[in-house]
Amino acid sequence: MATNTVSQVVPSAEDAAALLKAFQGWGTDEQAVIAILAHRDAAQRKQIMLKYEQMYSESLMQRLQSELSGDFERAMYHWMLDPVERQAVMANAATKCIQEEFPVIIEIACANSSAELIAVKKAYHVLYKSSLEEDVAARTTGNLRIACLLQLLLALVSTYRYDGDDVNMGLANSEAKIVHEAVSNGTTDQEELIRIVGTRSKAQLNATFICFKDEHSTSITKALPHGADPTGYLRALRTSVRCLADANKYFAKVLRNAMRDSGTDEDSLTRVVVMHAEKDMKGIRSAFQRRSTVSLEEAIAKETSGDYRSFLMALLGS
Amino acid sequence: MATNTVSQVVPSAEDAAALLKAFQGWGTDEQAVIAILAHRDAAQRKQIMLKYEQMYSESLMQRLQSELSGDFERAMYHWMLDPVERQAVMANAATKCIQEEFPVIIEIACANSSAELIAVKKAYHVLYKSSLEEDVAARTTGNLRIACLLQLLLALVSTYRYDGDDVNMGLANSEAKIVHEAVSNGTTDQEELIRIVGTRSKAQLNATFICFKDEHSTSITKALPHGADPTGYLRALRTSVRCLADANKYFAKVLRNAMRDSGTDEDSLTRVVVMHAEKDMKGIRSAFQRRSTVSLEEAIAKETSGDYRSFLMALLGS
Structure with missing residues (x-):
């Protein structure tokens, strides 16, 4: 179940106007941006983007990228993507540095249901004019050293x-x-x-x-x-x-590892929170709590700061 | 494009009654059975089966199997299956004697579009409570001699x-x-x-x-x-x-091989005609004609006889 709270109405024109207002003037009103976008579901966010482009002839996505920065910008960029396309985008990026980023591919292949994985692979076709399978498999060429790793990844992304x-x-x-x-x-x-x-x-x-x-x-x-x-x-x-x-337990562990004493891994933190907030974050939160003395919100609040923290907190529903 | 002609109306109750009439009395009226069922599309055949069961409290499929025999019976059995389920049934049978029947698996994996293949694999889940992938892959255990063959088949059935x-x-x-x-x-x-x-x-x-x-x-x-x-x-x-x-050219070759001087391979003949009659048989027929002095219908008529011949001819639209 989702953790973020979602507006019941879809005031896309009002939202678009409020966002423009938050962008204008001296500095961006990041809190206003979060107050709107963290509380809209995927379909509503899509509508807001369309409406914004219609009303102001500019891409909301590009405007957000120019107005925001750092971890907050990256988190918002991923949040604004359609959930299925987002996974296709992340999988494609991971195929390009597969030895570092293979956990992303594994999560997409293993935590989704079979039907969800097919939807991601379909979106991948549309976006990249190729299949996730071939892009993973093609890394083998001239790279037999990691053949075993690629064979495993290929099996995971291929299977239905x-x-x-x-x-x-x-x-x-x-x-x-x-x-x-x-x-x-x-x-x-x-x-x-x-x-x-x-x-x-x-x-x-x-x-x-x-x-x-x-x-x-x-x-x-x-x-x-x-x-x-x-x-x-x-x-x-x-x-x-x-x-x-156990996907919940697995993601709870990813979150714990991302918040080690040795330093915060913002990429993993963002990935798990953004990808799961409106899907199964409640289960992950419970799994996290079972192995920790502090709640997930407390742990994240301690490790992060500023607008990035506010945004993650909003996605976690606190 | 399809070769068999299809009734525009769906008189399922009349069809069910006409079929019962064809079954009753001394011997079965096979020509009446063909005249109805060869000219109904997949959705119509499904409706007729439902109606028949409602009206006469028996399974039309089972009645057909007891009334008909030989190659005609086997062809009719496959024809009456839902086209997607039929492929799942054929793929499952092929996994059980994979070294002889692998062409069936290859045809299903390679001649379908990606979306069609997923539909077959989905039907496979429902029918067999397992995936086509795992049933192909599991043949490897204790059978490393054919590892290369299975690796190829697994890749073909897995990929989207x-x-x-x-x-x-x-x-x-x-x-x-x-x-x-x-x-x-x-x-x-x-x-x-x-x-x-x-x-x-x-x-x-x-x-x-x-x-x-x-x-x-x-x-x-x-x-x-x-x-x-x-x-x-x-x-x-x-x-x-x-x-x-080139799937059309490939199936034309399968048909040519099935009708060699050394004897007819009815299984392959039935498989190609039944599976493609209401889909892409026109393309296969043209491909056959390009490499042959006789038309596909002439070739099949020469090699087959009786009700089996009449049925295949009806499916070919002649």
């Missing part, structure tokens, strides 16, 4: 998983054994593991993960070798297993 | 190709070189070839195939090694390249 709850316990048992063998092998003979993680339904995978834990008294992610991981494959595997097993 | 016409000629040139290297290698180092065939759009692939032909004065399918192919991989690769390059 069965979304139902039916589970085959016999299969879960036998595949837990295959997973154990692959995990013990480190980074060799990963085909079977990639096949399982890349094609089975989330319900089936959860059954397999539980069998694994019952048998070996440890989770798959803990059993995976730690330490040297020059290609990022092991990290990607850990990320996908976590994201497939 | 870009469907547009945009083509990158520089990419076509460089990938034609990669394809040439892989083709020269026989069955080793096939990852790059599978990646290209498995992810690029049909328009892009056609550009690559043309570059290949310009450079090497032969087509990819001819350049692929002939002879020993114990796993079927080379045959599957040839099938996919043909099907992706």
Whole structure:
């Protein structure tokens, strides 16, 4: 469920006028911008953008980018994108520096339902005249060193998983054994593991993960070798297993990692809050709270400042 | 375009009554069955089945199976299935004897548009509580001998190709070189070839195939090694390249092969005619005619007999 509160009416012309007023004069009235846009849903934001362009013959998106700055500007830019297109844009950007940005691709592939993933891939076709699959796969050329990582990512973005709850316990048992063998092998003979993680339904995978834990008294992610991981494959595997097993818990962990003592990772913070505020942020917030002494709002408020903080707080509904 | 002629009205109650009449008495009136069902489109056939069940408390499908026999029965069974579900049923059957039946999987993966393929995969979820991807991929377990074949099939069924016409000629040139290297290698180092065939759009692939032909004065399918192919991989690769390059020409060839002097392959004949009669059979018929001295109808009439022949002829519109 969403955390931000949304206006019930859609006063797009009034909103457009109020936004122009916030832009004019000495300095921008960022609080007015937040008071409007953080409380409009995706369809309303689209209407406001159309209305603004009609009324003032300029793009609201461009105006926002010139009026705002820093983390706040980047967060607002992503917030204003259509939620499905936003994911296509983020996935495309991630394909361009795949070894650093693969978690974005994994989140899009694994946290969405099958139907949602297809919608993102459809938007990707329209925006980039190519498929997400081919753009991920094409990175292999001349880059065999990271073949295993790319094979995993390609499997994740390609598959159209069965979304139902039916589970085959016999299969879960036998595949837990295959997973154990692959995990013990480190980074060799990963085909079977990639096949399982890349094609089975989330319900089936959860059954397999539980069998694994019952048998070996440890989770798959803990059993995976730690330490040297020059290609990022092991990290990607850990990320996908976590994201497939429990997306809320996974995103809560991303948020916790983004707010470590060593410094704030604003990109990850923005990504999770903007992408999930109007979708499933309540679940993520609860998952965060379960492992933390402070609430998600308190933690974020402590780590951020200024308009960026106000905006994230508004998206979190506080 | 379709070849069978379709009734403009949908007299489902009358049709149901006429079908019951055709079933009753001494022997079945097969010609009456054909005269009705070959001239109803998918939506009409569905309505007739519903009406028949309502009126006579029995399944029309089961009654047809008990009244008809042989190739005619099998053709009618497939004809009566919903076109999308029919492909899911055929794909599932093919996963069970994948080394013999992989052309069915390739046809479904490569001849459909991306949206059509997703519809088939969605129907597959509903019917089998699993995904086509996982059922293809799962065949690998303990069967590493055919890993290359399965890797190709998995790539083909998984991918959500870009469907547009945009083509990158520089990419076509460089990938034609990669394809040439892989083709020269026989069955080793096939990852790059599978990646290209498995992810690029049909328009892009056609550009690559043309570059290949310009450079090497032969087509990819001819350049692929002939002879020993114990796993079927080379045959599957040839099938996919043909099907992706020109589906009409490919299906015309399947029909020609199904009607060789050495004997008729009724399964392939039925499959192509039933699956394409109300879709794109006109294009396949033209492609057949271009390489043959007789028309498709003449060729099929010569190879078949009885009610099976009458039914196929009706589907072909003659």
